[in-house]
Amino acid sequence: MPDSLIRYRSDDEDSIRWRDFPLRPGDIVISTxxxxxxxxxQMICALLVLRTADLPAPLSVLSPWLDWLIEPAEQVYGRLAAQRHRRFIKTHTPLDGVPADPLVHYVVVARHPLDMAVSLHHQSGNLDRARLAELTGQTGPAEPGRRRLSIEEALVRWVDADPDPREQLDSLPGVLWHLRDAWARRDQPNVHLVHYDDLIADLAGQMRRLAELLGLDPPGPDLVEAATFDRMRSRADRLAPDPAGVLKDRQAFFRNGRSGQGSALLGAADRARYHARVAALAPSDLLTWLHRGR
Structure with missing residues (x-):
């Protein structure tokens, strides 16, 4: 891995895998x-590249999470090397941890951090901790005996936490570290920022925009319909990212996809503290774009 790249590691992922992965011209790296x-x-890219809603394999096979330690690196590299279509690869690594190639496209999706934190809390409750511990070799009880925090309590704790963003990427500092880096690259012709709320408001328009940026044909109504949240939830067995069986309920992975829940769960004082924190972590123009007036 080039010295200029930052290495990100957790119990189940390691960005060092990008060091030995040969990128191809035209590759699409989805960094979120x-x-x-x-x-x-991933589904939008699959539809735009493959031009069919009947995917030839589960989405996690077509678009593997390259950094995920559960699957051996050589196996992931081999599967991607065998793909003859244009590749679209998942990573949770910020762009400063992924090799930069002017012939590769990088798509970064941003969501209001409070909405992301709400979904993350619900996702945590849908994980099979025993299975996850088995796969990662962790020791200790799979289900700690302490009381699970309410969503309101968890959200306040998430706003107040101040970990190293390179070690806890799904923390508030980690989210804004990721987005701040992408925002600084937004004028590069191969770096494309997409807002989650825009996908909700105008999925067809955003798919057409992305197709143009990636040099692909625009989608027809059938492909747009296949990318709707309800349609994806109905196909959770094929689309949920669960090749190792760590989800208790694959359909619950697609919970509701709404925006605005996070802010509504905080009181005025906690919302003010959130805005003070993010103002210290990211530039104002990024926050204006990210919050969309909410």
Missing amino acids: RSKSGTTWM
């Missing part, structure tokens, strides 16, 4: 934070 539209963007 958890619960910020990763699977949605």
Whole structure:
């Protein structure tokens, strides 16, 4: 891995895998934070590239999470090397941890951080901790005996937490680290920022925009319909990112996809503290774009 790249590691991922992965001209790297539209963007890219709603394999096979330690690196590299279509690859690594190639496209999806945190809390409750511990070799009880925090309590704790963003990427500092880096690259012709709320408001328009940026044909109504949240939820067995069986309920992975829930769960004082925190973590123009007036 080039010295200029930052290495990101957790119990189940390691960005060092990008060091030995040979990129191809035209590759699409989908770089997002958890619960910020990763699977949605993978599906959109699959539809634009393959031109069919009947995918030839589960989405996680077509578009593997390259950094995920559960699957051996050589196996992931081999599957991607065998693909003859244009590749679209998932990562939760910020762009400063992925090799930059002017012939590769990088798509970063941003979501209001409070909405992302709400979805992350619900996702945490849908994980099979025993299975995850088995796969990652973790020791200790799979289900701690402490009381699970309410969504309101968890959200306040998430706003107040101040970990190293390179170690806890799904923290508030980690989210804004990821987006701040992408925002600084937004004028590069091969870096494309997409807002989650825009996908909700105008999916067809956003798919046409992305197709143009990627040099692909625009989608027909059938492909747009296949990318709707309800349609994806109805096909959760094929589309949920769960090749190792760590989800208790695949359909619950697609919970509701709405925006605005996070802000509504905080009181006025907690919302003010959130805005003070993010103002210290990201530039004002990024926050204006990210919050969309909410």
